[in-house]
Amino acid sequence: MTDRHYKKVSDIKTPPGPVTFTMEHSQNGYRMNAICYSLKQEKNRVKFKKDYEKYMADFGLSEFEKELVRSRDWLKMIHYGVSPYVIGKMAQCFGLSFIDWGSYMRGEAPQEFIDRNVPLLKNYNPEDNDKKGEE
């Protein structure tokens, strides 16, 4: 069993800054990661989108885990132990892109994030006397 005895989703703390995905996260989030992993398959995504309550029940998620999914709080999920490499599969089923759930963690609108982070239109190489790029 895991080390964190969360009783409710609201118990998951989300301090600012990065999360380092450790063995403890991995153990906490094991079932959550498994359900997200299952959504790599189109046939499972179809089932999830149709009735995610049923999909979660069939998957055997705990009441706590179901609450976490229902909350669609991607930041809490990350702090709990859902891997960023599978969380997107579930977000996708709720119609959200990578940038959507990412900017949610920042507390920012996706378009705000995109406008600020649009890639540079040229490469950034010291040889080109271009150390600062086109910011």
Place this chain on the structure above:
Amino acid sequence: MANFVGGICTSHNGALMHGWDKQLRDDPIWTPLFEGYDPVRKWIKDKKVDVLFFVFNDHISNFFFDCYPTFAIGIANEYEHADEGSGPRDLAIPYGDVPFSRYMADYLIRHEFDLTVCQEMKLDHGMMGPAPFMLDQPWPVKFVPFCVNVIQHPIPSVKRCWKLGQSVRKAIEEYPEDINVAIVGTGGLSHELQGTEFGRIELDWDNEFMDKFEYDPVSMLDWDVKEFMDRGGAESAETVMWFAMRGAMTKKVKRIHRNLYRGMLTGMGILVFEDDE
């Protein structure tokens, strides 16, 4: 005897997959990134590379947390493309060099690297993100996929990856067949995907890192992985895999190519080095 021709480092991310699959070379945002790989493609051709020893990480595409290997090597004749959520990609079949792969696994295990040996491996964007940018298809090279856990901490240290590179180099030089082999280190550079600073990029650090990596890599060998994460964001922990390439090279290197591009979510670096001693 096999010939070690040099090393390549490259970032890998989902954007590479997207940019390639949608063929976005002519989109002004993507053009610099595509152009950044042209010299790599040319170098691989000019050097008549037969095999790429490809150090990368799986993103829960092949392995799951039920059993997540720290180091894993593929020894298969043929690999599958991973389904990362939109179906397997439409790329040429990647072939392995079975005798060479088995030899590498054997050599590394005899030299203190306790590898997981894989007869099947689904390759995801960790390897197949940059590969189509660097190589024509059907692939003109065979592959040895080598996976490093960089996503479930603790992960191998900088020094461990450096030593891996040193052993890979020795192994290649002792291989009896006359083939040309290059090593590829992937991952990084700055990015952060978990938490409130999602999207953090540190382009100045990436640039400084690429200088240090070329001229003074030894100064970073004792760094804790956390040092990279603090400077370049949590997911730049992947940068440890670049040291497998650097450890395979001579201390002083001849730089063939260097490029840095700022994507939406990642500082994306490319390097090609040859020995200079």
